Amino acid sequence: MAKLLSGTELVGYIQERQARQVRALRQASHIFPHLVIIKSTAASPVIETYIRMKQRYAQEILIDTTVETLDEADMPAAIERLNSDSTVHGIIVQLPLADRSLTDQIVNLIAPEKDVDGLGKDAHYDSATATAINWLLSGYAIDLRDKAIAIVGNGRLVGAPLARIWQQSNYTVTVLDDTTHDIADVLYKSDVIVTATGVPGLITSDMIQIGATVIDAGTASENGVIVGDLDPAIRERDDLKMTPEKGGVGPLTIAALCENVIQAASKVAEQDQ
16 A cells, blocks of 8 residues: 555644644734635535635634625625725635636735735735645655656646745756646656646556655546546555545645634734734
8 A cells, every 4th residue: 555645644733733823813912813715606515615624624723714605796896895804814715716717817806915825926825735735745754855746737726836836946847737748758757746637537557657756636526526636546556655535635735724824813913013
């Protein structure tokens, strides 16, 4: 069996620290960290599940959460209102939107200091999912220096921000997208693979070299079940380090989101001193 890189195993330590930080903000500074989640009236049951998971984690560390369900046409006015609300420290728009062409326009309206998902062009925070992947690799002492790294997918949530962070660290990174013709060849030469396309079964076992590290951050709904990008046969191998089917990047992504909310609230507390 592969060595599993479990975000669930790591997240407890982060959660304990965050709970202490939030208690300190509440007691010493009278700042009550508050996250607002904006979701579309067309949100799917899968999106509803993601939101409940975020609310549950935030509640456990005493971050207040509010969910506003809106038509996409009403989101700009709501974001403007929330940007001006001093009791709100973080704002996210739960993606995908029904009209994906509106995504850039809407997320870029969030004030950079409150953009805790790190999706706007001027956000003060890194992408929560990219941060989670870094935490996961660090937690299992996987060093990216001198490694050939492939990122499959160049989306705003994972691929693009993760590539930017790692390229700034001078890691050897190749980004693969739907215009890449030699995906299998590049993947087989890679020591570390991160995939985040939302295409079930896209990555097959013959694409992965012996001893590689594989992070599956892809999410798609297949017959009502959340699945990643990896073909199930990959999980039968015993030579890989890889994320499990459940509890890999996801738990740490929620923790990273809340980390950004805490940092935003802490900056407000510093300004009030």
